[in-house]
Amino acid sequence: MGPFIQINPSATDWTYAPGSPLRSSGNSPVLTFHQALPEYAQTPLHSLDNVARELGLGHVLVKDESIRFGLPAFKILGASWAVFRAVAGRLGLEATLDGPDRHSDSEQTLEQWLEEASSAPSISTSNLRIVTCTAGNWGRAVARMTSRLRKIVPRGATVFVPKSLDEATRRLIEGEGADVVVVQGEYDDCLAAAREEGKRDGSLLVFDVGFEGYEDVPQWVVEGYGTMLAEADDQVLATTGGKSATHAVIPVGAGSIAQAVTQHFKTLSRKQKYGQATVIGVEPTSAPALLKSLEAGKIVTVSTKDSIMCGMNCGTISSTAWPILRGGIDADLLVTDSEAHNAVAELHELGVAAGPCGAAALAALKRAVATKREELGLTRDAIVLLLCTEGPREYEKPANEAFSA
Structure with missing residues (x-):
């Protein structure tokens, strides 16, 4: 097994310059569109207070996308x-x-x-x-x-x-x-x-x-995810007494959702208002497409293997997402199927109905705290937003896997 995490030094000073007038804000045409659809409702934000204390963090918050428009994912x-x-x-x-x-x-x-x-x-x-x-x-x-x-x-x-x-x-x-x-x-x-x-x-x-x-359609997909982020912004501020998330942990897959999260947290206006935020991607060990691409400095296609995190089992990063991720994502981290499964079980006990892809964000946070706490700024002041992108589904329980730094 190669390295389990790739730190991206270019992200420290990188700022996203929007090329589209569509923003993840309260008056966004995308949000307006979603509000006009049947079954629209905000998805919940859960505060994992015990997890935050265990990990020595200020807040650990989960944006729960287990039900969105009647479907089990964002x-x-x-x-x-x-x-x-x-x-x-x-x-x-x-x-x-x-x-x-x-x-x-x-x-x-x-x-x-x-x-x-x-x-x-x-x-x-x-x-x-x-x-x-x-x-x-x-x-x-x-x-x-x-x-x-x-x-x-x-x-x-x-x-x-x-x-x-x-x-x-x-x-x-x-x-x-x-x-x-x-x-x-x-x-x-x-x-x-x-x-x-x-x-x-x-x-x-x-x-x-x-x-x-x-290129156009994938960018519309990214714009669509802005609704989730607009909701999360308001919910985080309400939960923390007016403080914004300092960290976001997001499952990567082919890269569109990671692109949306990275550019959302790295805009100049957000930096000026709330300060620098850290974005951490997570991939299964079976499909480290972003990690290998960051390591190589270019898009690298990897062979994939079966994983309970099948929604992230993509061998190539989207070409439209890559420039944003190469410039702005702070780190990418791999987790095993057994780590994702354990995170599913923990979240279920805490009342969050997550599937393996959604729970991978918690698994990644735990690994990041254990190994790269200082480098990633995961301190007692950190307000960490986990994007739980998938609701529960059936899968075969994985065997325990040995995977160490």
Whole structure:
């Protein structure tokens, strides 16, 4: 086993310069869009006081994304905004909804938008289909949003999955009305297969990863995650008496959510108001794509192995996320399946219904405190935000793994 953590020295002085007017703030068009969708509600923030005392930290706070729009993960935030914008753009329609924060005299819901959109001239001959690939929750989220747009996406969604994805998750994706195609390979093989399928007539690719020539949709995904961060900001301030998070720990995967968190905490306006924040990524030992890329100074593709953290089992970092992560993420840390499983059990005892990917943030925090406390500023004044990105699901209990610094 190679190094379990990679510190990124360039992050110390790095500041994110937004290239988009869409911000994770209370008046963001993205937040307004999400508020206009059925079932919108803030997800909770839990304060783990006993964990904070045990680790010698000021606060340990968990943003609990175990239920978001009725799905067991945060992914629907990025998927809904990206699918909506991509479909509207393909059909030449305006992608706007009026949420309750607009205080409009005539707020427009998704259903009302669809009624207007379905009468547009371009819709009558549409044979539109969404094509994507997934290592877990992303595919289900895309399928859910696509099903809500069925009036203007008549062929629904086709989702490519790796052979290692469990049958129960495949069935959940199919239950959202999608066609599931199993690829005899890893996640990167699914991405290649989906890209090829996207060349067929009427197909519209919606990925949460970027590559050369494919950048807009992944950026919309990142913008979608701003809703979670806007909520978390308000909740952290309310919990701590007006103090902002000093640290954020985020599962990485292909990199979109880590990009969103990094640029959120590294903006100049935030630094000026709250001071420097530290962002720590976490990956499974089975898929250290970001760690190896930070180590090499360029995107490195790694071979992956099966993991209970299957939603993070990605072998290549998104090209659109990489510049942000290379510049601004402070550290990336690996955890084993057994560490993630133990964190799942601990969080459940504390009333947080986490799955392995979501619990990985707590496992990473414990390892960081034990080995890099001073270097990462994990002191008694630290206010640590853990992003629990996934709710509970079935998995096979892993054997204990020897993994030391």
